[in-house]
Every structure is written in C-alpha cells, then in structure tokens.
Amino acid sequence: AQSVTQPDIHITVSEGASLELRCNYSYGATPYLFWYVQSPGQGLQLLLKYFSGDTLVQGIKGFEAEFKRSQSSFNLRKPSVHWSDAAEYFCAVGDSGYALNFGKGTSLLVTP
C-alpha cells in the first residue's frame, strides 16, 4: 500500500516567518498527493492536491507544495505564517478504493 511519512510531529514558527512542513511518500508510480488541515474541533479541509503536471501546486490560504520525484517528497510551504494557521496538517496519498492514506500529522504552533 502507498504510504506517507511526516517526520515532524510538532513544529513551532513565529508569526510572519516562513513555514515548510515535510512529507515523504512511498509509491512506485506517480502518486496522487494531498495536504489537509485540521483546526481544533474541526473536520479536515483540503489545502491542495497534486495529480500530474506542474510540480509546484498552489492551494488555498496562501499555501503551496512542491512535488519532487527524486526525493519522494511533497513538502508544504507558506511564505508568511499567520496565527490562524495553527492547526494539525496531514499529508495523504491516494490508494486503492479511492482511500486516502494519511500521515500521522504535524502539529503547527504559531508564536507571537
């Protein structure tokens, strides 16, 4: 089965600083990759997706991610973090049965 690894369990960033959340996938062919965000007490919201084509994808809320096949990575970035970005972030890869295999998540804390 396809899988993703998010190496960082927790990340702390100062408001206004840049952000990069790491995601590595395990899959032989071109994977379908996603980033979701979960705010406290909320469901998951899709930030962006990659199916094919341009390896730099833009999402909502000012986020972007870059697919790097050579590194098996799909890292999420934002140039300037806002306090409202504090949340749990999940990377996911599409698997059989249209299931999403999620990483264990990265918890983002934003400090003043």
Place this chain on the structure above:
Amino acid sequence: EAQVTQNPRYLITVTGKKLTVTCSQNMNHEYMSWYRQDPGLGLRQIYYSMNVEVTDKGDVPEGYKVSRKEKRNFPLILESPSPNQTSLYFCASSFGSGIHSYEQYFGPGTRLTVT
C-alpha cells in the same frame, strides 16, 4: 451550503449497545467513506461506497457495518461496540469520477467513547 454532516457529534455509550452514526452530504457526491482517527495512528479508512448499494471494506472494517440506500446518506453502524472502538470518526464524500474521487470533503467528526 455544501457540506457533510454527521450526527451525533459526541457520543458516550456502553459496551455492546448498538449504535448508528449518521452521515449525510448535500453535494450529490457518489463516493462516500468513513475514517477513524486515533492518536499516533492518523486516519484509517473503515468502509467506502462508490455509489448506492455499492460498499466495500477499507483498512479497518472489523466491528463496523455500513449501508448506502440513498445517495446522500452513509450511516456507520456499530452492532456491538467495544472500548477499542473509542475514536474520532470522520465521514467524507467526493465526486465519483476517477481520480477526483480522492478529493474528499470531510464532515466535522463524531467523537465516540465506549465504556
């Protein structure tokens, strides 16, 4: 407003008492799915449905049942809940058209505690 709704949002029950968590979507989506989220394990798929009367097992189906009698509804049934089913449950839906089935919209979650 396009949304996936789940009820109840919170439920505390006892071992063996049958329960149903409802899920409904108003986006005319063909694909629906249930996940459970546990600390340190992330989200895992329980069951999914490609369309009415078409359901299949996900990664962790044991102890759960589902049905899809209407396109908009996909209830999750625990016929004899056990403490190891204490978890946060999410329903999701998407258009059932190829790879776009992966673009899933999630409900707000149901926190279930089985004592």
